[in-house]
Amino acid sequence: MYWHNKQYICVFASRFRYYQNVCTFSYSSVWWDWPRWEREIDWMALNGINLPLAFTGQEALWQEVYRALGLNQSEIDEFFSGPAFLAWNRMGNMFRFGGPLPQSWHVNQLYLQFRILERMRSFGMIPILPAFSGNIPKGILRLFPAANVTSLGPWSHFNCSFSCSYILDPRDPLFLQIGSLYLSQVVQQFGTNHIYNTDTFNEMTPPSSDPAYLSAVSRSVFASMTAVDPHAIWLMQGWLFFSDAVFWKPAQIQALLHGVPLGRMIVLDLFAETEPIFSYTESFYGQPFIWCMLHNFGGNSGFFGTVESINSGPFEALRFPNSTLVGIGMTPEGIEQNPVMYELMSELAWRKEPVNLSKWVSLYAMRRYGSTDENLTAAWVRLFASVYNCTLPHYRNHNHSPLVRRPSFHMNSGLWYDPADLYKAWKLIIEAAPSLMSKETFRYDLVDVTRQVLQVLTTYFYQDIVDAFKNQKLPELLTAGGVLVNDLLPELSRLLNSDRNFLLGTWLERARSLALGEREAQLYDMNARNQLTLWGPSGEILDYASKEWGGLMEDYYAQRWGLFVHILVECLDSGRPFKQDAFNQAVFQVEKGFIYNGRRYPTKPQGDTYNIAYRIFLKYYPQALKRLK
Structure with a gap:
């Protein structure tokens, strides 16, 4: 609500x-x-x-x-x-x-x-x-x-x-x-x-x-x-x-x-x-x-x-x-x-x-999936004790991940928990997955926990990009930027597009369905897109909604990150400094372009959620553990 x-x-x-x-x-x-x-x-x-x-x-x-x-x-x-x-x-x-x-x-x-x-x-x-x-x-x-x-x-x-x-x-x-x-x-x-x-x-x-x-x-x-x-x-x-x-x-x-x-x-x-x-x-x-x-x-x-x-x-x-x-x-x-x-x-x-929070969340896992699998109980106990238990004073729960922020050199994910708990929960849920994929609640949570892991990993790759640029190391910049833009974000897009609960197309179609005629449909479509992104004519409350949805990921967030990495590479190549104001002007055109691109996005899931999530796990779980050291 x-x-x-x-x-x-x-x-x-x-x-x-x-x-x-x-x-x-x-x-x-x-x-x-x-x-x-x-x-x-x-x-x-x-x-x-x-x-x-x-x-x-x-x-x-x-x-x-x-x-x-x-x-x-x-x-x-x-x-x-x-x-x-x-x-x-x-x-x-x-x-x-x-x-x-x-x-x-x-x-x-x-x-x-x-x-x-x-x-x-x-x-x-x-x-x-x-x-x-x-x-x-x-x-x-x-x-x-x-x-x-x-x-x-x-x-x-x-x-x-x-x-x-x-x-x-x-x-x-x-x-x-x-x-x-x-x-x-x-x-x-x-x-x-x-x-x-x-x-x-x-x-x-x-x-x-x-x-x-x-x-x-x-x-x-x-x-x-x-x-x-x-x-x-x-x-x-x-x-x-x-x-x-x-x-x-x-x-x-x-x-x-x-x-x-x-x-x-x-x-x-x-x-x-x-x-x-x-x-x-x-x-x-x-x-x-x-x-x-x-x-x-x-x-x-x-x-x-x-x-x-x-x-x-x-x-x-x-x-x-x-x-x-x-x-x-x-x-x-x-x-x-x-x-x-x-x-x-x-x-x-x-x-x-x-x-009793530990007992309550254990029972929640059983109620949610209709399963007594101990992996699921252990996963939820870990999540409840970490990512769901922010104790920082005055913390306001905007999503601070660089993933959903306009790229700059001044971003901090603001994690209030040990990501090791998230990764362990991810592993436990992946292991329980084969027998539970028929349950929508489980599929939703499998997508959501995998999405959260990739959100955290984005912060690491972002830091690699920043460090490589500041140290003028072009190969490292190309590597970190390439993994983020050409692999991690596309994988995240495929994952989100595989579940009906993470689709931009559903949001836009709901808006357009209330219209009488194409003119109204375009007005509602603009409203729906703007609220998720620029929030105002000039980005007055930019990225306030911070939705991680299929469609939004590939045509909005990934486009911004691709432009950011591209401009950083050009700056290193030419010896020019990176200027945030100039980048903001350029990326605003990308952001505004998304609002008016007219593209219709899928309203039905595409791809096999388990296969996509498992492939991501095999690829990124070792990297996630390595980042903890």
């Missing part, structure tokens, strides 16, 4: 007075059709989830509200981003890029939302619906020139043509008018279970740090909810307190939280496994909160976990003095990776105390 400073799905499972919260950002769900949504909701139900966020289709209602206020279609089109970036658009972080949204998009998403809500409620879930944060189209200024509107400036370090936001002051009477008009539409169309989400100032600095102002802001936001629904409860994420800790000191945090009556707000402690906010805010100064595992930024491929932290953290939060904990949850930006982490976290909601 997905969440964080993007769209998410909050889900809670009952345990005494508890909710289990899973909040998920739509890196994948943006292109989901109804069968995929139905499958996800069924998974939620099987795990006892009872409070999912339901944000689909909200732009259709916003369009009607803005039309009723007097905005023209061009002003509305300028405001909404493209589908792949709507989550950030909803947070007020950006606008316009990737759009405009076709009218067919609104119709499709509205239809989906009705089915999503029906399915969720049929299981007794309580869908959370969107409310007004104050993020408005610039066109509002034409209609209401006297409105108290602030341009918060660009999100992060970007320019305003991409990310400037206009925020209507919640104390302005127009805020209540727009907020209640919108929420009335939401309740009329979607019904209500009385819990609403909105996030003001997400990764944006407020115009004033005055506690009186911040308290008035939250009071006004809440008033726009209760004007429509007197029983409203406001769910908000606590990410802003961490992401802008310089601004959000205790007085500011308390002021914002206490603008809402105690108990009428629920705060998501979004990244609690690493940066628990409840611990230094006296349990959010009395407001109920949910302890959340964020786990994954960007939906990155790559093994990662903090099993010790998530195993103990929720129970420590429950025992915290005057704790206001009301649930635990998951808030990853992307799902469909590291399934073991979500299995563990969803189970903890039903536990009264931490699990």
